[in-house]
Every structure is written in structure tokens, then in C-alpha cells.
Amino acid sequence: MEGIGQIITFYILAGIAVISAILVISLRNLVHCVISLALMMLAIAGLYITLFAEFIAMVQILIYIGAVVVLFLFLIMLTLRLTDKDIKQTNEQKGISFILAGLLLFLLVTVLNRTSWNISPEAVVENTTSKIGNLLLTTYVFPFELISVVLLACLIGAIVIARKDKD
Amino acid sequence: MPEDYLWVALFLGVGVVFVAGGFIANWVARPSHPSDRKSSTYECGELPIGTSWIQFNVRYYLFALIFVIFDVEVVFLFPWAVVFNQLGLFAFVEMVIFIAILAIGLIYAWRKGILKWV
Amino acid sequence: MELLFNTQELIDSINIFLTNLCWNYNIPSWILTVVIMAVVAGIVAGFVAVNTMMLVLAERKIAAHMQDRLGPMRVGFHGILQTVADAIKLVLKENIMPKVADKTMFFLAPIIVFAPAMMAYVILPWSPGIIVSDLNLGVLYLLAVGSIGVIGIIMAGWSSGNKYSLLGGMRSAAQVVSYEVSMVLSILGVIMLTGSLKMGELVNAQKDIWYICYQPLGFLLYLMAATAECNRAPFDMPEAESELVAGFHTEYGGIKFAMFFLAEYANIFAVSAVCTTLFLGGWQGIPGLPITLPPIVWFLIKTYAIVFIFMWFRWTYPRVRVDQLMTFGWKLLVPLGFINILITGLVMVIK
Numbered sequence: 001m002e003g004i005g006q007i008i009t010f011y012i013l014a015g016i017a018v019i020s021a022i023l024v025i026s027l028r029n030l031v032h033c034v035i036s037l038a039l040m041m042l043a044i045a046g047l048y049i050t051l052f053a054e055f056i057a058m059v060q061i062l063i064y065i066g067a068v069v070v071l072f073l074f075l076i077m078l079t080l081r082l083t084d085k086d087i088k089q090t091n092e093q094k095g096i097s098f099i100l101a102g103l104l105l106f107l108l109v110t111v112l113n114r115t116s117w118n119i120s121p122e123a124v125v126e127n128t129t130s131k132i133g134n135l136l137l138t139t140y141v142f143p144f145e146l147i148s149v150v151l152l153a154c155l156i157g158a159i160v161i162a163r164k165d166k167d
Numbered sequence: 168m169p170e171d172y173l174w175v176a177l178f179l180g181v182g183v184v185f186v187a188g189g190f191i192a193n194w195v196a197r198p199s200h201p202s203d204r205k206s207s208t209y210e211c212g213e214l215p216i217g218t219s220w221i222q223f224n225v226r227y228y229l230f231a232l233i234f235v236i237f238d239v240e241v242v243f244l245f246p247w248a249v250v251f252n253q254l255g256l257f258a259f260v261e262m263v264i265f266i267a268i269l270a271i272g273l274i275y276a277w278r279k280g281i282l283k284w285v
Numbered sequence: 286m287e288l289l290f291n292t293q294e295l296i297d298s299i300n301i302f303l304t305n306l307c308w309n310y311n312i313p314s315w316i317l318t319v320v321i322m323a324v325v326a327g328i329v330a331g332f333v334a335v336n337t338m339m340l341v342l343a344e345r346k347i348a349a350h351m352q353d354r355l356g357p358m359r360v361g362f363h364g365i366l367q368t369v370a371d372a373i374k375l376v377l378k379e380n381i382m383p384k385v386a387d388k389t390m391f392f393l394a395p396i397i398v399f400a401p402a403m404m405a406y407v408i409l410p411w412s413p414g415i416i417v418s419d420l421n422l423g424v425l426y427l428l429a430v431g432s433i434g435v436i437g438i439i440m441a442g443w444s445s446g447n448k449y450s451l452l453g454g455m456r457s458a459a460q461v462v463s464y465e466v467s468m469v470l471s472i473l474g475v476i477m478l479t480g481s482l483k484m485g486e487l488v489n490a491q492k493d494i495w496y497i498c499y500q501p502l503g504f505l506l507y508l509m510a511a512t513a514e515c516n517r518a519p520f521d522m523p524e525a526e527s528e529l530v531a532g533f534h535t536e537y538g539g540i541k542f543a544m545f546f547l548a549e550y551a552n553i554f555a556v557s558a559v560c561t562t563l564f565l566g567g568w569q570g571i572p573g574l575p576i577t578l579p580p581i582v583w584f585l586i587k588t589y590a591i592v593f594i595f596m597w598f599r600w601t602y603p604r605v606r607v608d609q610l611m612t613f614g615w616k617l618l619v620p621l622g623f624i625n626i627l628i629t630g631l632v633m634v635i636k
Contacts, residue, residue, distance in 0.1 A: 006169075031390065031443055038436055049172045058422050058429045059242050066432025067238045070462055071231040073439050077223040077455060127421060129482060133246030137258050145261065147243065148268040151236050155272040158232045159279055162225055174322075174418040175426075178407050181326045182400030185333075186544050189376070190392070193540035196377050206384045208447050209535055227459055230611070234462045237619070241469040244626075245425055248476040251630065259630045266623055273619070282615045284608040 009050050017043035030076045038069045055128045229281050240269050289579040293414035325417060329406050337550040338368040344596050351600045378539030383446055386536065390444030395537070395544035397437030402551040404430045409558045410484045412568050412581040423484040424472055427559060428465070431514065434548070435461050438533050441545070445536035453532025456607060457516055463614040464513035464520075470622025471506035474499075474629045475563045488567030495566040502625045504564045506618055508594070511556040513614065515549065517595055519602035520610060557591035558584070565591075 020043065023036035041064040048057035136144045243265070251258050276282055289295075307317050342357070342365070349356025357364030382388065408423045410416045420426050435458050442454015476482060478499060479490045490496075497504045513520040529535070534545050561567055565587045568580035578586075605613065 029387075031387075031440075035390070035393075035436070035440065038433075046172075046176075049169050052169065054172075054420070054422055055246070055425070058425045061429040062425070062432055063235075063238055063242060066429065066435065066465070067231075067235040067462070070435055070439070070458060071228070071235050073436070073443075074223070074227045074231040074455070074458070077443075077451075078225060078228055129246050129422060129425075130249045130480075133248075133250035134254075136243070136246055137250065137254055137261055141261060144243070145264055145268075148240070148265045151240060152268050152272045155233065155236050155269075156275055159229070159276055159281055162229055162232075163279060163281065171418045171420050174407050175404060175420075177322050177326055178329070178404045178417070179400055181330050182403030183396055185330055185403065186396045186399050189540045189544060192376050193378070193380065197379050197539070198377075199379060203384075205381055208383050208385055208445075209530070210448070223455060227455055230459050230463060233615075234466060237466045238469075241466065241473070244469075244473055245476070245482070248473050249480055249482065251477045251633070252480040256634050259634045262630065263627065266627070270623065273615075277616065282612065284611040 385446035387444040394441035442533035467618035468510035518599035
């Protein structure tokens with residue numbers, strides 16, 4: 001995966017990701033948007049794999065495609081205006097948003113250019129899962145436990161908001 | 168290591184080509200006698216009333232939401248399970264705390280009747 | 286015959302032979318890679334197709350005999366060629382596209398359901414050395430790939446423009462998603478024992494004793510969750526024909542329907558093969574039993590035994606109601622999965 005192969009793979013995957021991301025914000029039908037979103041997630045998972053981060057790639061597929069996209073689809077089924085073919089994705093604030101997005105892009109490009117990338121001298125980790133496990137349970141144990149509290153808060157918050165009509 | 172995933176890409180391709188091949192074979196071999204009746208929505212002989220894209224009940228969304236949260240949780244269980252053998256008691260206690268906090272969420276959802284599909 | 290037992294050696298010698306061939310005739314190595322990939326892909330795709338035909342026939346025959354009938358008898362000896370005839374018929378069927386359907390999605394849905402089923406075959410360990418690619422993250426990869434299929438089911442249900450389809454698709458998605466959690470939890474016990482996600486290592490770790498002995502609860506949980514994941518009876522809510530006609534594939538006919546069928550049976554085989562690998566020692570024989578069979582034969586025997594159990598389920602249990610299904614998944618299987626992990630962890634810590 002060295003050299004030219006890696007570059008070609010990167011551009012193919014990045015191209016798919018960018019095109020499907022544009023589709024997500026431009027297609028008129030919400031379901032089509034969500035399916036493009038799934039394709040984008042898949043391309044990004046592919047990018048993670050080219051970076052030797054296979055655990056993250058699998059999590060990307062499992063969580064984002066397998067769970068979040070499904071959640072979005074269920075959410076769309078809750079809306080009534082889904083089938084209107086003339087739904088516009090944009091409103092009168094299009095111009096302002098383009099300017100803001102442009103500024104953000106400029107900021108990101110500047111930051112990326114100015115940063116000096118210190119490439120770690122450590123060799124590529126072959127078994128990322130156990131490495132992540134070790135770090136999670138030793139160095140980062142407090143954030144790890146905090147995650148469960150965050151997840152609990154999400155769960156309870158969602159239930160409280162969605163079940164307002166409760167007895 | 169990323170080379171291993173060439174096989175994954177290959178099998179994704181095989182899956183797509185397999186189905187596409189079936190469609191093409193069908194396209195070559197099939198008869199075509201379209202009629203209005205044939206391409207109407209199947210509703211056991213009745214004429215369909217209204218569109219099928221209806222508003223769904225909120226409970227589908229709630230189940231999906233609970234699922235997302237538990238899915239994130241089990242993802243964290245994977246690295247833990249892999250290193251569990253090496254770390255022993257310490258890892259076990261940590262995970263018991265982790266699961267216990269989320270179990271509170273499950274019990275809360277249970278008590279609130281979210282897990283009931285009426 | 287010797288080589289069937291020592292498949293690792295077989296693969297190695299084939300590799301050496303091919304490398305030498307390339308060396309001698311100055312063939313670039315990438316051509317070799319492409320050829321190997323094409324051959325492997327062809328073999329697996331062929332296996333999926335033939336296996337599906339066999340399983341469909343087996344299912345019909347088993348169902349028939351369980352109900353004291355004969356099943357298909359006309360095409361070939363005892364109906365052996367029945368599914369071949371069915372396959373030809375399905376290819377020759379007219380393409381019926383509902384007027385109100387969302388055409389692109391309608392065509393894409395079978396692909397998105399079938400491709401993940403195909404991708405699961407990358408990590409099935411048939412025999413020592415015979416595995417398409419033993420990924421580091423084997424089990425997690427399997428779960429990740431398996432979770433993509435849900436989108437295809439929702440797409441099929443939604444794009445048909447049929448109330449039954451949409452309801453079936455949504456129910457199916459809710460079900461698959463709910464049972465995925467218990468499926469992962471049932472697998473975690475095995476991973477804790479092995480400390481690896483690689484399929485090859487999981488099999489080798491069971492040399493002395495199968496994990497079903499350490500993880501009986503995990504095995505049962507996996508079996509139930511897998512039945513629900515494959516939308517098989519008694520959890521076949523999505524196609525509950527008495528209420529939803531045929532669920533998400535109501536509007537699908539001919540070859541497009543056949544693709545859903547192929548995906549279903551490809552999934553059943555994959556799920557059974559994973560069950561064999563995780564709990565029944567994979568390609569290894571029964572410890573202590575003096576029968577020597579080639580590893581691949583052991584693997585297939587065990588896998589088809591699990592497939593048979595799935596078929597047995599289907600013709601034994603009545604279909605559950607949708608609310609019972611969700612209650613069963615969330616209030617029984619998920620807590621049991623957590624308890625299984627905690628017990629496993631406790632026992633391992635005490636040891």
C-alpha cells in the first residue's frame with residue numbers, strides 16, 4: 001500500500017466522500033440524502049483503513065452506517081413532508097452560509113498549512129485494538145468512565161424529550 | 168495491513184457485480200408486457216388509498232436511539248474484552264462500573280415504559 | 286487426500302508454485318495477484334449461489350418431512366433439481382416496477398442487501414490456511430458489515446411505495462437493530478477468553494475444549510440473536526405473511542426477489558459458520574474422539590448442523606408478535622448478555 005497505490009486509493013475514496021457529501025446537501029429527497037450520507041461514511045471508513053486505523057474504520061461503519069444512518073431513516077419516517085418533491089434544502093440565507101463556509105475553509109487551510117506535523121517515530125501499530133484497550137483502561141480511564149455518564153445523559157435526555165406526553 | 172482490505176473491496180465488488188449480472192441476465196431474457204394494472208401498488212386487490220409514505224410512530228425512533236447508545240457502549244467493550252486477560256481485576260472493576268452506569272439507563276427506560284412496544 | 290488434511294501446506298505449495306511460475310516466465314506479480322483474486326472471488330460467488338440452491342431445497346424437504354409431506358418430487362430424482370428450475374424461472378420473469386416506486390432506490394436495495402452478505406465470506410475460516418483474508422478485526426468486521434444490510438431493507442421497504450412494504454421494512458429494521466446488541470454481547474464472552482478478534486486464533490484457542498462448554502449461555506444467546514438477525518421464524522416479523530403480505534419485498538418479483546432470497550440464505554450460512562467458529566471449535570474435530578476427517582469436512586458438518594437447527598426452529602415455533610419480539614430482545618436477551626459477560630469476567634478474575 002506504499003506510494004502510488006496509496007495515493008490513488010486516497011483520491012478515489014476522497015472523491016467518493018466529497019461527491020456524496022455534496023449530494024447529501026443538494027438532493028431534494030430526504031431518503032436519498034441519507035443514503036448518500038451512508039456512502040460518505042463508507043468512503044471515510046476506507047480512508048481510515050489506508051491510514052492503518054482499522055479499529056476506527058470498523059467503528060465508523062458499525063456506529064455511523066449501522067446505527068446513526070438507521071436512526072436518521074427512522075427520524076425521516078416521523079416527518080410528514082418527506083414525499084414533497086419540491087422541498088428545497090436551501091433558504092434565503094444561502095449567500096451568508098456560502099460566505100461563512102468559505103471563511104471556515106480558509107481558516108482550516110491556513111491552519112493545516114501553518115502547523116508543523118510532527119510525525120511520530122513510533123512504528124505503525126499492528127494490533128490497534130489491544131493498544132486502544134490498554135490505553136483506555138490505564139492512561140485514559142477517567143475519560144473512559146465519563147463516556148458512560150455521557151451516554152446515560154443522552155439516553156435519559158432523549159427519553160424525557162420524546163415522552164413528554166407520559167402519564 | 169491495508170492490503171488485507173483489498174479483499175474486502177473485492178468482495179464488495181463481487182456482491183455488486185453478482186446482483187448486477189443477475190439483473191442483466193434478466194434484462195436480456197425477460198418478456199415485457201407492461202400494463203397499468205400490473206404496475207399498480209399491490210394491496211391484495213383493493214385500490215390503494217393515499218400514499219404509502221405515512222407518518223410513523225415515535226417508538227421506532229426511541230428504539231433506534233436506545234440502540235445507538237448501546238451500540239456505542241458495546242464498541243467500547245471490544246478493546247476491553249481483547250485486553251481483559253492481561254489486565255485482570257482492575258479492568259474488570261472498571262468495566263463493572265461502566266456497565267452499571269449504563270444499566271441505570273436501561274432500567275430507567277424500562278421503568279418509563281419505553282421498552283414496551285404497544 | 287493427504288493435502289485435504291494439511292490445507293496450510295497445500296496453500297503454501299500453491300503459492301510457491303505460482304511465484305516460481307511468474308519468476309520463470311517473467312510475469313509481473315500484479316497479474317498473479319489479479320488472477321488469484323478473480324479465482325477466489327469466482328469460487329466464493331459460485332459457492333454462495335450453489336449453496337443457496339441446496340439450502341432452499343433442503344429447507345423445503347425438511348419442512349415437508351416435518352409436516353408429513355413429500356415436498357418437491359417432480360424435477361429430477363426426489364426433486365433434486367427443483368431449485369435449479371426455480372432459478373431459471375426467476376431469471377426469465379418479467380420486470381415489474383410499481384408506478385409509484387422510487388426507481389433508483391428500488392434497484393439499489395437488493396444490491397445493498399446482498400453485498401454485505403457477500404462481504405461476510407471474507408473472514409470465514411474453512412480450514413487451516415483456507416480463509417480469504419484473516420483480518421485482525423475479524424469478529425468486529427463481521428458485525429460492522431452485517432449492520433449495513435439494515436439500510437438495504439429499509440430502502441426496499443420505503444422505495445416500493447407500498448404500505449405493507451414500508452411497515453415490513455421498518456419493523457425488520459427495528460428488529461435487526463434490537464437484536465444486534467444482544468448478538469454483540471453474546472460474542473464478547475468468547476473474545477474475553479481468547480483476547481483476539483482474529484478468526485484463525487479463535488479456532489486455535491479451542492484446541493482442547495470448545496467454547497460452548499465455557500459459554501453455554503453465550504451460545505444460546507447467539508443462536509437466538511442470529512435467528513432474529515436473519516429474519517428467520519419465529520422472528521420473521523418483517524414478512525409476517527398473515528399481516529404484511531410479504532413484508533419489505535412485497536413489490537419485488539423475479540430476479541430482484543431472488544436476490545433477497547440469495548442474501549437471506551447467504552446470511553444464514555455465514556451466521557452458522559461464525560457460530561461454528563466461535564463456539565464449536567471451527568474446523569477442529571471433537572476433542573478426544575478418534576475420528577479423523579479433513580478439517581473442511583468438520584467445518585461443513587458443524588455449520589450445516591447449525592443451519593439445520595435454524596430450519597428446525599422455523600417449523601417448530603409459531604411466529605411471535607411484534608411487541609413480544611421487542612420485549613424478548615430488550616428485557617431478556619440484553620440483560621442476560623450483560624450477566625453473561627459479568628459472570629465470565631468474574632470467573633476469569635477469580636482464576
